[in-house]
């Protein structure tokens with residue numbers, strides 16, 4: 001593609017990005033499924049317990065949509081709630097979008113920098129989009145040429161980008177997750193060019209074209225298998241696009257083969273498909289309203305968008321800390337959405353916000369990592385977590401944005417005995433108990449941010 005065309009693609013993208021800003025807020029979100037089934041495989045159960053200790057992870061969305069900085073994949077889906085720029089016909093728009101494959105050239109690709117930033121933020125696990133709904137592969141798939149490894153980046157020694165992303169995080173002992181979209185809008189056996197594509201589903205009747213459907217099923221199963229076999233050890237297989245079930249793409253076969261091989265204990269997350277292959281639930285862009293004592297994770301974006309978007313606003317460090325405190329007290333993990341830039345780095349604004357989270361976690365991480373829930377877990381701005389022994393408790397005062405840390409913190413119940421320590425500086429703090437009511441006196445001069453206290457619960 002010529003320089004001029006490249007430039008046009010980017011300008012278009014900037015304009016689009018502004019238009020989708022508002023739209024993304026109410027874009028499609030996966031709800032939480034309405035039930036949970038504990039897995040029976042011992043190795044999976046063990047890995048799940050280990051994962052529940054991690055608490056804080058990152059979900060990277062990186063793909064064609066990152067080039068212009070628009071919503072991930074959804075603009076090529078013709079459902080009513082999606083707005084495209086006015087001047088495009090639907091077909092014209094799709095053509096422009098597919099053409100981004102000829103432009104995407106992340107010459108600054110630096111997964112080691114991603115891993116440094118996320119480690120410094122206190123994150124412990126990562127999930128990477130190997131393929132989003134648009135079908136563009138961020139790995140060198142044997143089954144399609146529609147991938148980062150075949151465009152302008154083909155000559156780069158790191159063209160098989162997923163491999164390098166996973167390895168950079170393995171190097172830092174993160175738990176590793178593979179995001180994969182079951183629906184594939186580029187695969188002709190899913191969206192066949194013979195018909196229009198009115199919505200997210202395959203665009204034909206399965207009874208009418210059983211051969212197409214079978215080819216789509218095989219294609220998907222083959223790609224999942226190649227990821228599980230050729231990209232190293234995974235802890236989590238995170239499957240998006242719950243309008244197609246794992247069963248429809250032979251997930252059981254993929255999993256049993258993978259778990260019998262190098263992926264022992266692989267946690268399967270067939271999102272929103274309640275049952276044996278949804279080993280944890282994934283409420284999206286929201287936090288459940290109460291404590292839940294089976295494995296779950298909220299996936300929430302750091303900006304308004306999963307992918308990189310020009311001019312985005314990011315949550316502050318304190319906001320992220322407060323979200324993490326609430327989720328931990330309710331028994332879940334936080335998977336924070338971050339979009340690397342089209343050039344392939346994590347930009348300074350993201351780094352800035354995450355740095356503060358890491359700093360807070362280095363001082364207060366005891367109240368988060370490896371904790372479990374405690375029955376009385378919340379009062380006002382205070383969230384309670386517990387060590388696995390159930391007697392050491394943590395109270396996190398989540399300071400609301402734009403408020404000043406109060407001189408005293410109060411709650412009823414969870415009565416302490418003995419010393420109470422402020423994790424931020426490791427010093428004892430004074431408190432008094434009247435009946436069931438606890439009042440903690442915070443020392444003066446503390447930084448204006450959320451604080452965490454450690455104490456032993458009275459028997």
Ligand code: GLC
Pocket residue numbers: 028029030061072073240241284299306
């Ligand atoms: C939804 C969206 C998808 C996004 C995912 C992240 O499933 O369809 O675009 O990747 O959420 O949680």
